[in-house]
Amino acid sequence: MKILHNPTTLQHRTRELVGARLIDAYESPERLTSILTALHANPCYEITEVATDLDAATAAAAKVHTAEYLAHVGTIFESWLAEGMVEPDGCVLPECFPVIRLGGNKTRQPRDLAARVGYYAFDMSTGISRETYASAIASADLARRGAELLATQNDEVGGLVFSLCRPPGHHCQTNLMGGYCYLNNTAIAVRTLLDSLPNPDEQVSILDLDFHHGNGTQSIFYSQRNPCYVSIHGEDEYPYFTGSPEETGEGEGEGYNLNLPLPIEMGDFDNYRPRLHEAVAKIRSVRTRWLVVSLGFDTFVGDPVGKFQLERENYEEMGAIVGGMGLPTLVVLEGGYVVEELGNNCLAFLRGLEK
């Protein structure tokens, strides 16, 4: 297995609105440090450190996100700073959102710098600090490289790559950030894989195991047959307005989007396991050549942002079930906020995956 890390992903640090309070975001650099520490302590694993390939990452991101959106993420902090709207160590957050019920027809990017932030965001947990873009593009680049390695050096990497992405990506749509996500790392990896698919009849499949529904990944590929998107997530939980089983894809994509929501009272592994087998059955039923796992550990008991009750040993079985498909697999890190246990949960998953 190849594990990819880029130290630039550690730079981004921001704040989020939880209830009435603006707090340090749960999505912190310490999350990644917890994983790095656990991996370093285990002689089975070697971490490959890379620097951002800005040209390649930008080109790959441009296949998923609009040019206007990428320019926004890359420049809005400096624009606010120049106008004295934010402190150098502060973070940019939206104030007004273009929700459908407003009923206007102004669909272009607003000139007003405050309005513009809301135009490109769907919540207030996705602050933009000075280092956000550098970390987000570094994170996307790890996913892109992981895909490239899987496509070109499958045997050398043993058919498994783990991209230590941060910030996460699965809530981010083509031109809409949210849920701590600025660029959709998984979608960027999938795009890279689709571009190298030798046989167009073969499939790329996405298995999204984060506690939250991956609205961004779903929306990006909703009207395509390829990739197939499968998600297990908390029913009626954040992002609240997506993730129902009736969302099955549209047009050529009909039947290639599978949502498997689980009520939070059924969030232990005895209830989770059958859903995971359903997901695996779907992925087996299409001709999957490459699997991309959007892996969140916010399904862990006691997670401050998720509400399932999985335990550490469950991640080993989860990894074994995923690995049991025997597919070349790219794992992309998404959420997981019990920082002290994140590294151990990650090791458990990898142990199972490699079985």
Ligand code: SP5
């Ligand atoms: C990648 C990812 O896991 N993003 C998740 C973002 C969720 N943000 C808002 C969740 C709101 C849940 N309620 C807060 C309860 C505070 N104890």
Ligand code: ZN
């Ligand atoms: Zn999540």
